[in-house]
Amino acid sequence: MQFSLAEIPVPMVFATHRIIRDCNEQFAALFGFARHELIDQSFSRLYPKLADFVRTGHMWRSNLQGGHVYYDERIMITAASLRFWCKVNGRSRNAADPFAEALYCFEPMNRAVTEASMTLTDRQRQVLTLVAQGKTNAAIAAEIGLSRRTVEAHRQRLIRATGARNSAELAAWFVASR
Template sequence: MSTVPGFTLADMPVPMVFATHRIIRDCNDEFAALFGYQRAEVVDTSFSRLYPAIADFVRTGDMWRHHLPGGAVYHDERIMAGAGGKRFWCRVNGRARDASDPFAAALYCFEPMSRPVSDTTYRLTGRQRQIMTLVAQGKTNAAIAAELDLSQRTIEAHRLRLARSAGVANAAELVAWFLSQPAGSD
């Protein structure tokens, strides 16, 4: 296994993975188990197999490429898919080594979240889930727009459509609706 000064990934008590160009090069058993696999089944495979759809894989890659400069830590929350298609929310923290190519070598920590994947939230578009996640993190429209490289008006329009479809009046109610959705039929 790859080593971290004094430790290997196998020693880490949380799901961790080392990747180059979005290919899993090494991981610990906790990471593989989170997705319902054995370690040997995921090493040297693309992260794309762990997403519900290829569009989610592409969108996440674009977001991380813009926000993961070398040495900095970046995180997001997203829906992932394990063996058999089981979907779950996960918080991902990562650090890239190369500022000019954040995917050349990166270390990621995956943390499963207790937030259910409901049929309602899964039917949101990938962009809507992305914006809703950032709203739930307490980010402003301006901060979300900057993070996603979109205009503030675009974010406002997405949030308005989300609020209308959920039948809520403000951001606090929208976040409460999002976090309270009953689990889907996974």
């Protein structure tokens, strides 16, 4: 049994080299576009900043290889310039080049984009997302290409910035803002 993207009831997109080649109406509606406005467009137009697009690409390239399923949580932007948190699951069809052909599912999250989350640096938001996934400093360092000590420093700055007392409270702060 096969299904087309149009038949799948959740926001889905098929991309080649981070260019949207096909998507369903649910995906387009999530971002406030008509479906035809997104076809053959770069995912970069759905990120608040080009740096977010680039950083996410580096992270996904190292984790999406070999047909693995990978996910993260990130801030995206709509056609009306509204920012929202989104969980993205993806799988590559090409083990050698994870962006050659990939399928992604986007799930909007009930987490406010708060002033506190916007005052964090891009790197801090990235580290915070991975901490909330329960990853260790060593795993985060390997995933985003930093040293373990740099990740520890980011984690400590996040704890101070959010008023948390430890990593568990930091993760709880992140989850509670859903």
